[in-house]
Amino acid sequence: MINLTPQLTTQQLTDPMQPEPFRVKRVMKESYDTFTLEMEPVNSERLFTFAPGQFNMLYIFGVGEIPISISGDPNQPAMLVHTTRIVGAVTKAMSKLKTGDVLGVRGPFGTGWPVSAAKGCDVVLVAGGIGLAPLRPVLYQMLAHRDRYGKVVLLYGCRSPEDILFRKELEKWRARFDLEIFVTVDYGDSDWHGNVGVVTKLIPKAPFDALNTVAMVCGPEVMMRFTAIELQKRGVQGEAIALSMERNMKCAIGLCGHCQFGPTFICKDGPVFTYPQLQSWLAQWEI
Amino acid sequence: MTLNTNSSTKYVLESTDFQQLIDVLVGIGYRVIGPTFDHNAVIYDDITAVTDLPIGWTDEQDAATYRLSRRSDEAFFGYVIAPQSWKKFLYPSQVRLWQAALSNGSFEILPDSEKPEPMAFIGVRSCELHAIAIQDRVFIEGEYVDPTYHAHRENLFIVAVNCGQAGGTCFCTSVNTGPKVEAGYDLALTEVIDHETHYFVVEVGTERGQHVLEQLPVRTADKREAKLPKTITDQAAHQIKRHLNTDGIKELLYTNSENPRWDEIATRCLTCANCTMVCPTCFCTTVEDVSDLTGQQAERIRKWDSCFTMDFSYIHGGSVRYTSKSRYRQWMTHKLATWIDQFGTLGCVGCGRCITWCPVGIDITAELEAIRQTKAKGETIKEGSDENIG
Numbered sequence A: 001m002i003n004l005t006p007q008l009t010t011q012q013l014t015d016p017m018q019p020e021p022f023r024v025k026r027v028m029k030e031s032y033d034t035f036t037l038e039m040e041p042v043n044s045e046r047l048f049t050f051a052p053g054q055f056n057m058l059y060i061f062g063v064g065e066i067p068i069s070i071s072g073d074p075n076q077p078a079m080l081v082h083t084t085r086i087v088g089a090v091t092k093a094m095s096k097l098k099t100g101d102v103l104g105v106r107g108p109f110g111t112g113w114p115v116s117a118a119k120g121c122d123v124v125l126v127a128g129g130i131g132l133a134p135l136r137p138v139l140y141q142m143l144a145h146r147d148r149y150g151k152v153v154l155l156y157g158c159r160s161p162e163d164i165l166f167r168k169e170l171e172k173w174r175a176r177f178d179l180e181i182f183v184t185v186d187y188g189d190s191d192w193h194g195n196v197g198v199v200t201k202l203i204p205k206a207p208f209d210a211l212n213t214v215a216m217v218c219g220p221e222v223m224m225r226f227t228a229i230e231l232q233k234r235g236v237q238g239e240a241i242a243l244s245m246e247r248n249m250k251c252a253i254g255l256c257g258h259c260q261f262g263p264t265f266i267c268k269d270g271p272v273f274t275y276p277q278l279q280s281w282l283a284q285w286e287i
Numbered sequence B: 001m002t003l004n005t006n007s008s009t010k011y012v013l014e015s016t017d018f019q020q021l022i023d024v025l026v027g028i029g030y031r032v033i034g035p036t037f038d039h040n041a042v043i044y045d046d047i048t049a050v051t052d053l054p055i056g057w058t059d060e061q062d063a064a065t066y067r068l069s070r071r072s073d074e075a076f077f078g079y080v081i082a083p084q085s086w087k088k089f090l091y092p093s094q095v096r097l098w099q100a101a102l103s104n105g106s107f108e109i110l111p112d113s114e115k116p117e118p119m120a121f122i123g124v125r126s127c128e129l130h131a132i133a134i135q136d137r138v139f140i141e142g143e144y145v146d147p148t149y150h151a152h153r154e155n156l157f158i159v160a161v162n163c164g165q166a167g168g169t170c171f172c173t174s175v176n177t178g179p180k181v182e183a184g185y186d187l188a189l190t191e192v193i194d195h196e197t198h199y200f201v202v203e204v205g206t207e208r209g210q211h212v213l214e215q216l217p218v219r220t221a222d223k224r225e226a227k228l229p230k231t232i233t234d235q236a237a238h239q240i241k242r243h244l245n246t247d248g249i250k251e252l253l254y255t256n257s258e259n260p261r262w263d264e265i266a267t268r269c270l271t272c273a274n275c276t277m278v279c280p281t282c283f284c285t286t287v288e289d290v291s292d293l294t295g296q297q298a299e300r301i302r303k304w305d306s307c308f309t310m311d312f313s314y315i316h317g318g319s320v321r322y323t324s325k326s327r328y329r330q331w332m333t334h335k336l337a338t339w340i341d342q343f344g345t346l347g348c349v350g351c352g353r354c355i356t357w358c359p360v361g362i363d364i365t366a367e368l369e370a371i372r373q374t375k376a377k378g379e380t381i382k383e384g385s386d387e388n389i390g
């Protein structure tokens, strides 16, 4: 029987449902439907420290609030950076923000990528579409401490060449000898000479030592499931594969119930999980 | 909260003095809430007088059936449970979380000065005490505390009332939540009516309860009277007709997501969400962000939500749980399985409300048994595996 006497706590001082105003410092267009906002707190000198993989709830005044991963550099906590794809009402309203406009921020929430666990290992990042945004902080972190890791490989799949995010950065990074980047698109165009096809096709030939690799995967759920299967075929251990899950979220603090995926609350137990934590649930429909 | 050292002593409060209990609680400053008679149903609502209680009424409950009828006596608590649980007071169906106003090119959260009045509940059943304890786990004992729930819960005074009869849809005995109240109350009452007498055996659970008791015209219960809470609740337990077999319940549901019974339930379930609204432990909410016409003021409203709606699991591209089958499965699997992993307890206290208030009479106890039996017959339990999908 459970304890019927309430265990009241008074530790929590601020209401975690109240957004804090942040001012947009810079807006960058990444593609026809995706943009990046750089922002700073309006009322404080708060440094926004976060773990790569964590997310914030972003609030557009009077419109709505949505979960968006932090896409900036964890070593530059003075600037909060988010990259968002326009898909509906709130993301559309967010895309209209200009330098000087204000939006609300709650966070950071959730678990991060296994960046420290990856020390001494090869690292393969597999991103699909906007899934590159939550992985970018990992790249920043690893490039800042490049000697701690073995090979670092990014496999990135997009719908078309027009959808490729962070193009300039990718080109700059591709020029480095210590980072391997492979991009594939579902549909090429006449100027595209790169890979065509789904991102999982890049896995068999990618240069990493499967037995000593940590993989971090972010993209649509089916893509992540097949990526995990492909990676295991290459010999990567299930425990060495991390995924970032997505569900509807209304609170980000484990209270609204929306983000449940089997027994987990994605907002507080995730969004980043190891593959074995989710495997049996990922194989079922409509969880 | 510390237990009174003499908590085993029981007292007797005459029914004719019951008004004084209400008056003492009002005098302390509580908003007193208890069962009221509302023609068609027993409703927990504000009370100021004994005459507000559903005196002489009882409830007949069965799958998709609820009706009030006259008792042969003038019992104050002669019904079993009200359609709506106490959660509507601790965790209101709609609350404003905050208001904000634009100012100097930014926005400011305006403090909500409203401090909730302390409340006293009279007539909380044992299963309902367990339901409150479960919501405590969700809202105040986890990593994040819900300030609204916390504020209401903190000063709550609970007068529990033992069940003298079982309802047609109850199954508290299957999940160890009743019918006798064991803990979690300030005062616990057992209503006794025999021959010409009508009184309450009173048990004290806390110092606060003791303090209230001291202001009431009670006498110490004699040996026979002191045994009545057990005798009476034992009688109620014997009347319970439904049973939920909890053996290996988590594993059963974790391994039966493909059980054909889910399809069969889906042919009946209307996804009306009644079951989640009446359930005393269901806690899901959504938020609405709105602004006034000038766009200068905004507020966030939190409302009860249900996993039976399409919007609940909506993400860009569509709802994750788009079939009614997956939504019923989500609800029942949450109540009876994933809840155990999340909060260390079942999410069901056996109150039977979801059975009574399901318009098509879907019975959680019967459905669980059907899943168990389908599995036992080995009809189809094909586990999804990575290889055969896609």
Ligand SMILES: Cc1cc2nc3c(=O)[nH]c(=O)nc-3n(C[C@H](O)[C@H](O)[C@H](O)COP(=O)(O)OP(=O)(O)OC[C@H]3O[C@@H](n4cnc5c(N)ncnc54)[C@H](O)[C@@H]3O)c2cc1C
Pocket: A055, A064, A065, A066, A067, A068, A069, A070, A083, A084, A085, A086, A087, A088, A089, A090, A091, A092, A130, A133, A134, A245, A246, A247, A248, A249, A250, A271, B314, B315, B316, B317
């Ligand atoms: C942990 C997490 C991190 C995310 N990180 C990013 C990111 O870095 N960049 C990015 O572009 N997108 C990200 N998303 C997805 C983003 O939250 C949705 O695209 C967004 O909620 C859509 O809102 P909308 O109002 O524009 O769309 P609409 O379709 O109008 O949405 C209506 C409502 O449905 C919900 N909703 C719709 N789509 C989603 C979705 N895909 N996920 C969750 N809730 C949804 C929201 O509550 C939203 O308010 C993330 C989602 C999660 C859960």
Ligand code: SF4
Pocket: B275, B278, B279, B280, B281, B282, B335, B347, B348, B349, B350, B351, B352, B353, B354, B355, B364
């Ligand atoms: S699931 Fe049904 S029986 Fe169980 S607590 Fe909820 S309403 Fe009561």
Ligand code: SF4
Pocket: B268, B269, B270, B271, B272, B273, B274, B275, B276, B308, B354, B357, B358, B359, B360, B361, B362
């Ligand atoms: S089980 Fe019954 S009450 Fe619940 S959603 Fe289905 S039809 Fe409605």
Ligand code: FES
Pocket: A248, A249, A250, A251, A252, A253, A254, A255, A256, A257, A258, A259, A260, A265, A266, A267, A268
């Ligand atoms: S987003 Fe509310 S519980 Fe996870």
